[in-house]
Amino acid sequence: MVAVCGVKMGQLQRWFQCYITYTTTLKIVYAFSNVALYKPASMDSFRDIYPPSAAVDGDSTTAIHTDTVSVPFHWWEVDLLNSYTITTVTVTSRDCCPGRFRNFTIDLTSDHQTSAPVTQLCHYYPGSFARFVTSTIACDETLTARKVKVTMDSSDDRPLDINEVKVKGLHVCGNYWLQFTLNAGVKRSESPLLQTDVESRQACSHRCRENIACDAFQTLTSSSSVTCQLFTGRSGATISDSNWKYYSFSG
Incomplete structure (x- = not known):
């Protein structure tokens, strides 16, 4: 089966072909993930031991830190290398200096315009972070972009320093498809990441993707609802139980 999907970015309408295959036990699906991890990053200035890559290295104990230069605004940016539909940006503040990271803007830049990239506001965050706090910030609307930029007012000579940034995104109809595989006759026996009725x-x-x-x-599945359990990791301890349907990502 061939499906055609379109994504509207500003005034430009781009169309892609997405090939979706079905079998009795396998379905190709799209999945949201942290699309900023290990991607190239830059910033207006930085100290040698606090490079821009530290915010997307998957380690919440490393940090970025702008250099001691007097500028109206400090900024940090990650290039996702492809276009993604972005819903949220998660930021972890440094384990020091509470209140330093505050009043910042998250902007998203698309690279699919014919003339020049277009930057749109994801969200303006008024207020400050306490030390070593992780907060997930939802964009005011779902946008498609390649770059994510954090900009903070530094008119009072405050440096921009944060530990980690995660960008929750979905690749725009590219080759980044994942598969849910049914593991027949088993139930994952460990404690779930989340349980809810759907x-x-x-x-x-x-919910999973x-x-x-x-x-x-x-x-x-019962007569009135479906119990849904989510898990971290594609494999784990299981027991025999034909009442549950257990699916994991593969491919």
Whole structure:
């Protein structure tokens, strides 16, 4: 089966072909994930031991820190290398200097315009972070972009320093498809990342692929609802149980 999907970016309408294959036990699906991890980053200035890459290295104990230069604004930016539909940006502040990181803007830049890139506001955050706090910031609307930029007012000579940035995104109809594989006759026996009641097995799969930490899910269907459990990791301890349907990402 061939499906055609379109994504509107500003005034430009781009169309892509997405090839989706179905079998009795396998379905190709799209999945949200942290699309900023290990991607190239830059900033207006930095100290040698606090490079811009430290904010996307997957280690919340490393940090970025702008140099002691007097500028109206400090900024940090990550290039995602492809276009993604972006919903949230998660920021972890440094384990020092509470209140330093505050009143910042998150902007998204698209690279699919014919003339020049277009930058749109994801969200303006008024207020300050306490020390070593992680906060997930939802964009005011779902946007498609290649670059994510954090800009902070530095008119009072405050440096921009944060530990980690995660960008929750979905690749725009490229080759980044993942597969849910049904593991027949087994139930994952460890404690789930999250458990909730949903209306269908499909709704549970949506919960999993929208959660950065989710790699697998399982469902138990009753006459009134569907119990949905999400798991971290594509494999784990299982027991024999034909009442549950256990799915994991593969491919």
